[in-house]
Amino acid sequence: MRELIEIDFSSYTNIVVLTGAGISVASGLPTFRGTGSIGEEPSTKKYTSVQAVEEDPAGLWHYFSHFRKAASQATPNAAHIALAHLEHHLRPDRSFTLITQNIDGLHQLAGSHNVIELHGNVHRTRCTFPDCTLEPYLEENLYTDSIPSCPLCGHLLRPDIVLFGESLSPLADWKSKRSLRECDLFLAVGTSGVVFPAANFVRSAAYVGARTIIINKEPINPPNPYFQEEYLGRAEEILPQLLERQSEF
Ligand SMILES: [Zn+2]
Incomplete structure (x- = not known):
């Protein structure tokens, strides 16, 4: 039988959660990295790398249109909902940051507020010209x-x-590092924990004395x-099991 985790969330003041693609698998979305991920297929490597922006923009849009369609039809699962629940039920003097690689x-659909999207958002579109003033916007066309x-x-x-x-967005990177400075509980979920940035984040959290899980x-x-x-x-x-065992945070 699997060992049960005990986390008394009320005893932590600065909680940082890092999530990866593994948390969205139960919502029917594929993972980009790891065993069996679509990122491992040679045909998709081409479209998930920066070269595609210049070399094959039509292919890039076409490739991501499948994921965007799947993501727009997907609904949050019990893991997303549990994290949103935790954030909403923490005492007001507690800080909660959700860093996601997804x-x-x-x-956000599950109700999480303080979310740092490390790798952006596939529903958002932006201009490729760096000096353009167009604000990134939510895109419905595929x-x-x-x-x-x-x-x-x-x-x-x-x-x-x-x-x-x-590179990561400088703002997302800075916000993530700031949240880790005073972190006392670091929880990584659905990510391999070995690749950048998860490996760096856990190291930062461990340096400041956080419990790392x-x-x-x-x-x-x-x-x-x-x-x-x-x-x-x-x-x-x-x-959900972790939260069930606790009445207040
Ligand atoms: Zn523009």
């Missing part, structure tokens, strides 16, 4: 066979996501010594 927007251009400057538009080979379907390989506790299982089962 681009599907499901945390553009399966066309490429939209900017109404202000005429350059091509692109999904507002961080592709392989691109990872919940994932697969064990971390190689093990990351900065995670003090590792629990194997499905986020949509474990997170």
Whole structure:
């Protein structure tokens, strides 16, 4: 029988949760990295890397239109809902930051507020011209066979996501690091825990003395010594169970 985690959320003041694609699997969305992910398929590598923006923008839009369609039809699962519930029920003097590597927007749909989207949001579109003043906006068109251009400057538009080979948004990076400075509970969910940035974040949290926990379907390989506790299982089962055992946070 699996060991049960005990987390008394009320005893922590600055909670930081990092989520990865594993948390959205139960909502029917594919993972981009890891065993069996679509990022491992040669055909998709091309469209998830930064080169696609210049070399094949139509292919990029076409490729992501499938994910955007799936993400717009997906609904948050019990894991997303549990995290939103936790944020809403914490005492007002507590801080809660949800850093996500996911681009599907499901945390916000579940009701989470303080969300840092490390890799952007696939429902948002922005201009490819760096000096353009067009604000990123929510896009409903899928553009399966066309490429939209900017109404202000005429350059091509692109999904507002961080592709392989691109840097994180400086603001998202800065906000994440700020939240980790005083973190006393760091919980990683549905992420492998070995790749950037999860590995750096847990190390920062461990340096400031936080309790560090990872919940994932697969064990971390190689093990990351900065995670003090590792629990194997499905986020949509474990997170609600964790909260059920606690009446106040
Ligand atoms: Zn523009």
